[in-house]
Amino acid sequence: MNDNAEQQPLTVTTSYPESLLAQAFVTALTHEDADTRQRAEARGQRWRQVLSAMTAGRVTVGSRTPVTGYPAWVTPEVMRGGFSTGAVSAGGPLQAHETDAARTFGVPAERRALFAYCLTEPGLARLWDLLDSGGYEIGVPEEAALLTVAWLVRHGESDAAADLVAELEPFADRLRFLPRPAVASASAAGAAVHRRTVSDAVDTLVRRRPNAAVEAQREALAVWQPFGDELLVHWLRNAGDGQVLEAAPDADWLARGQALLGRYRVLAEQHTLCTKHRKPKENLGILRGALEEVVAGRPLEARRLGLLRHAVRSMVQRRGLPGSEAHTALRRGQADHAARPSHYALVQLMLGRLAVLPQDGGITDVTALLGPVSGEESRETGLPAGAVVPAGIGQAVESAMSAPLDTLVERGVVPSAEMMAELVPQLVAAATAHAYGDEALRGVMAANYRAFRKRRSLLLLDLAQQVRVEELPWVRAVSGQRSAVLGASDDEGALAVLRQVGEVAVQAFPGTLLPNPLVREFGVLGRNCDLGVPFVEELAADIFMGTFGPKFLKAARVAAELLRGTLYERYYGIDYAAIRNLAIVTAGQALTGSAGARSHPGFAALCAERAAVTSRHWSVAANGMVIEQAQILTTHNLATLVDRVGIVPRSGWADLAAECFVTVCRLTARVHHNPRPLRTIKDAAYAWRQMMFYLSLCPPAEQRRFLAGLEAETGRHPAQVATRLAPVLAGLALVAEGAAFGEDGTAEAGRARRFTGWTTERHWMR
Template sequence: MSEDIRGGYAVEQWARAFVTALTHEDEATRRRADERVRRWRDVVRGIAGGSLTPGSRAPVAGLPAWVTPVVVHGGFATGEAAAGGPLRAHELAVCERFGLPERRRALMAHHLAGDGLAELLRMLDTGEYRVDLPEHAALPVLAWLLRAGDEDAARELFAEIAPFADRLGFAPAPAPPAGDPAVVWRGTAGQAAAALAAREPNGRVEAMREALAVWNPFADDLLRWWLDGDLGESADEPWHERGVALLERYRLLAANHTRCAKHRRPKENLAVLRHALEEVVAGRELTPRARGLLRHAVASMVRRRGEPGSARHGELRSRQAAQLDVPAHHTTAREVVRRLASLPPDRGVPDVAELCAPVDGVPVPAAIRRVVARALAGTVEELVDAGVVPSAEVLARLVPRIAATTTAAAYPDEALRTLVAATCLAFRNRRSLLLLDLRHQVRVDELPWVRAIARHRARGEGTRHDALAALRRLGELALDAFPGTTLPNTLVRELAELGREAEVDLPWVEQLAADIYEGRFSPKFSRAAEQAGDHLRGSLYARHYALRQGPVGDLDALCRGRSGVSGWSVAGNHAIIEQAQVLTTHNLVTLVARVGVRGDWPALARRAFDTAVRFAGRAPTSTRPQATAKLARDAWRHTVFFLSEAGSAAPPAWLRDHDGPLADQVGELLRCYGPARANRSGEPGS
């Protein structure tokens, strides 16, 4: 396993990207694959040359753990530092403005004296900056420390970051103030505009519009011509001249309108009439077969639509003309893009209804509204209620702003509070590394500039209370919005961060990757399992899953025994890890018994059950049947937990009456019902 981690996996990913870059039919996909080839090549060469150590908290030789690495799929560092590379546009502008050499060390020196230091302090006071990477907060923190008179902390911070001054950028970019920290968005106005601007005309829709606007009027005129001439029986010179003009018109239309191809298909009525027209104009007699086809086509057209000029025919063409008055989707999208252009491109949108107001009196299509709605700005609860948050993973991407603001609230100085919040948000974008030997990811308080301001933080009861309130709020939101979904690791990390701010020692457990599972769990998993066993003693959940009480002992051996797995395999690791989720309830007991999350347990149980049934029904035909079945088992586990919290001695009717997917599990659970246990709710931190 370790040998595969050190090289095999990286080589495989490199090869896959190389094949995609050579063979994929889409040019944009090939370009993206070229970039993946470059990065995986760097990974493979770094591992082979010893400059990269997969599984380490500091995988890049010469860079400390706090430096943000560039990370590719699977948690492999490429050897690059995210804050390195060429100077950014605003950095080049500073160099040009002050006549500095285009080198990072010169920029650092500039920012620590004179105009550069004054500009950093102005940014701090106005909030007019953007921290894209955690490193970009280092110099503003140093400037703040100097202004606060904390020269010792400033000197220590400078000593720690100065050795990397020629490789990393430590200053933020100018930008408008961040705005209300309670307001979040899934996408930005700029992203919505780019997605809509990329919309191309729909080929089928445009062909239909061409048929209505071009070929239907021509077909009407051609049919009228044949009817006026009694299908050629009453031909005269004016009639013949009209036919010549019609044929010339057809040739022009066919050359300039190529989307609709029906007029070229020999069996189509229009093609039959046009072929007969060509014969007559050329002075040739129609063959008996051609005349028969002509008569059939004319009769069919009149029977279906009526003669041109009749009331029935006029009503049909009026309805079709109304369809043409409706703007095409890509035309409407361009108008919405124009409206979006008036908003800041890096923020969410305040009002979807206003941006999607009717265009020329025609409602904006739902497909375009959905793109704009993804950029809606509001509180997390408002976005969930608006249906903009479709999964727990998306929810996890929205909550860092709340956690960052809560963390920053402990700093009395307003400028420092804003800077810390920006730093925490940037840190949340740091991709997780592949770690071995139960190591933990780098935490925000390990950053040198965050450590440097630790003494300026005021920890008080109010701060802890606010952090606990935010933790409870997010926990209740997650369970209520997605009761059948296991908390994703990104959300678990946010909850754990809030728990640390609340100074509550809670055993948050993550979902583990089966392909790198090393056969042992960290101590917090055992704590979570013991906590769950105590809280669920005598409950429906405990009976259904045969939980043991008291200390769990060797959790690794216990999970392996419950799963029936021997030896090492990815499939076996999945089974072992799933048993750990059963025993720990994967943070459900932590949320309910320790944080104090409350919910409508019967309603949550029913919704989690519906999720379980949905996934169980999909699993047999899914392209990923094992993963889909795992989602069903997760939702089923949540169902049993919520039913246990409801504490009813009798199963609900919807469970008793179920005979679809999961019927066997339902039957087993029904046999576990007995006297309800008395619910016990521990105080947070108890």
């Protein structure tokens, strides 16, 4: 289920929460990892809260105000699928910082008392100090409310402050409006973003324990192999030119043997990782056991003597005589290997380096942290100077790198569009806050936005929209303070950020559908630019009910203006002129008030007609076909990014198309012998559609060169890829030559096919 989609079923039952509760219950009982069992138990408890709240009527599933008694701006606690638990994120017992504040303020440890104190002169003075220092943290948006009140009072906006207090006051006893103190100062940040914090990297490294097998091998090389050589040399001294124990040992030999056995006992007590030396059938165990018998004055029985002589002989034959050139080279290499610092020791070194950094931010200079062991560190830790930090440790550190988004993508710190979407709110927070002229207010609004973007989407009915950040009362209260002109020449403005993020997303992940969290951030930036840019979400087929919001037709109009007369229009059999006219008529009707604003039945009917969905019965597959046609008509935001935002990839459109086709081939290869290939086929069709979009922006000569190289690319993949894609390539060649598909999306008796991912029947690519 897609949490972010703004379309829904007519009714919502308890079956989905019940299934997730069952999964959590099984995991909590059966998983081998204790931490996983504990997390599953907590998750199961929250699902029980969801079911209890639903059956008791304490939540309204599908509403923007799901928790009874709270307005839409209050942050609900939301589980997977958009189900509310009935609790709110800023509610619950007092947190530690609230208890500490009550003690400091000299008031009862109650939220209403804290709220009232913050409205007094001393309370406002404390909030003003936080505003000036930035020494606060906003965990949930509500924690920015009192800071905003304080800012309004200090700047003479008494009426706005009073109105805000009046709106907050009914919830003062239940919600947490006080910010959390923090060492690091809150700010609007800048172009640098980070995927994880220094603290996150530390937590990852702290969990790494010594590898028992590796450490046992290190002990064997450093301790037991050299000791075994000493035992072997001792026995060889007895043998002389013959075999061991052909001559009776003399007193000196026995004394040295006694000393060796004493050393063995010390070593065995100090070095316990390797146990091979204790095994009586191993060569070292045979040599040591025989020496104990001889030193004790007990003659060896024939079998044991035979084992001893065989062990001595095999050790010499395998590695050479101790002291020989070959044996010395072998032991030198093993000693060098054993002398290398352990992974665990280098982890401790890195933890020491990270400890001096601010823990709540990213790492700006990763290169310095990943340098070899310095002389000073060598003296402090005993690690050899110049020892190199392993790649595994480096990856944990690099995951907290703070750098421009494109740098993180190039370095592999951000390997997917979904992960990139997690970082974009940091940039959007800075761009959003930049609109405020006052620095302290910028810090509050940036921190508020970052907290707001952690709010999980609700399952909504009737095309209702998710709550937007501008609906929060404290954001509304300072909306008049927005002074920067965004989207013009300001490099830090929303349009610049939108263009930057759009280019990085398309350049780095050309064959990936833009994920909904990223689309949501695009929408925020578009509103901040005041450009009227329509961005549309990926709708979920399992909860789609056949309607589209007005923005889908607006997005299709943008695509029509960009792609009319192109290869894309011909390949997908679109009449973009008709779509543009429909959008113009609809816009005119909206101005006169004769058209509804919540949905557009004409666009939905067009998508259903193009999908050839005839059944009146509800079907996930049929829904998917209709949604796919909407994505085809709108290009799923690509046309908007190109035509309205003005993105231009550095590598050019043809290169993006080529990368998309590589993705198509790679995904098609996964279909072979896949018992559940439909998701892979859909992803391949999405990548193909994006390839068609990029290709359609290329001049004709470049298109011809691209088409000529497709067969060579399929040849770089398993043979079944070329077989499966043959109808697709034939269809593209046919359209490029000026022909067209039939109404069923095929041509030449099925030899050529239009590539789409959804179907109510068995997909031909399986």
